[in-house]
Amino acid sequence: MAKETGKLAVQLIGAGVLGSAFTLIGVTQFDLLNTNHSDEQNKEVVDQQVKQQSEQATQVNHTTQNLSDIIAKASPSVVGVVNYGQHPFQQQTVEQGVGSGVIYKVDGDKTYIVTNNHVIEQAMNIEVSLHDGERVPAKLIGTDVLTDLAVLEIATIDGMEPLPFGETTNLQMGQDVIAIGNPLGLNLSSTVTKGIISGLDRTVPVETSQGNWELNVLQTDAAINPGNSGGALLNLQGEVIGINTLKIASEKVEGLGFAIPSEEVQTVVDELLENGELKRPMLGVRVIDLSQYANPYAALQGREVITGLSVDSVEPGSIAQKAGMQRGDIIKKLNDVEIESMYDLRKFLYRDVKEGDVVTATVLRNEKPIQLQLQF
CATH class of the missing domain: 2.40.10.10 (Trypsin-like serine proteases)
Incomplete structure (x- = not known):
């Protein structure tokens, strides 16, 4: 019983503080009109308040109108994307999921839509639902798993418009x-x-x-x-x-x-x-991530824990083969970047390497470090 009384007291204190805050605001507004100012001064204060409130109301109305205009113009260019796949127990396709898409480009009788890869992944058939509810068949043009983007093609219908794309370089927090x-x-x-x-x-x-x-x-x-x-x-x-x-x-x-x-x-x-695809730099090797097989007790036993990517095979004619990489090499670094997992390798290749770059690979061969020059 005592605990419940204490809880109630806390709630009442909170309400009391909130009530006091409102009271202070009311007193402030009241005192503004009831000091020793002359009637003319009071009238000026009131007029100024009315003007400010009018300007604020106009600004809010203008902002609301702008939002309404933006939404009315943009909404028809945002479509539904329906993913159809094989029914697990019947010989028919069924709806697997629904996402969204944006009209990206209208090119004559073809219109292109951008959506997420995960929206259409493993789809047998794809439909696009237009703003008026009409559904039309869509063709998958290309997809990229790592950036989670895909492009669809549909037949152009009168009135279709792409949405303009802006920049994010000048975006600010709170915008x-x-x-x-x-x-x-x-x-x-x-x-x-x-x-x-x-x-x-x-x-x-x-x-x-x-x-x-x-x-x-x-x-x-x-x-x-x-x-x-x-x-x-x-x-x-x-x-x-x-x-x-x-x-x-x-x-x-x-x-x-x-x-x-x-x-x-x-x-x-x-x-x-x-x-139809995103071309990324490829080494041309099949690797084994040694971190997945590291003995967690090795360090405690005083033995060296070897991490990195062990080369299991090298594709003939690949960048790796031309640089002299061999089966059994352990990739430790690319330039000065430590490579300890497949993610490290992908991240370096996909984000830091451009066509024409020369990258220095540090590998362990027969437990000795050597350097190889990778020409991309």
């Missing part, structure tokens, strides 16, 4: 953004949520069908829910600054959504449109 997509399926299509940019240059670890990776993303507190994947994150100029891709789902977490920045989207999509 207003709008998310448009299809949370929880097409029944809630073209849902709009509003928030701010709550983080820049974030790196989020993800598991993909090609192994572990890290996505470079923008963070927002605009509500991002299942089905929003592939939808648009817009600035207040109506430009796409990101493609919504994931959220952190937990009972203890709220307001943590992430989008792929527009510059990366454009780079990947343009290459997928041109080549």
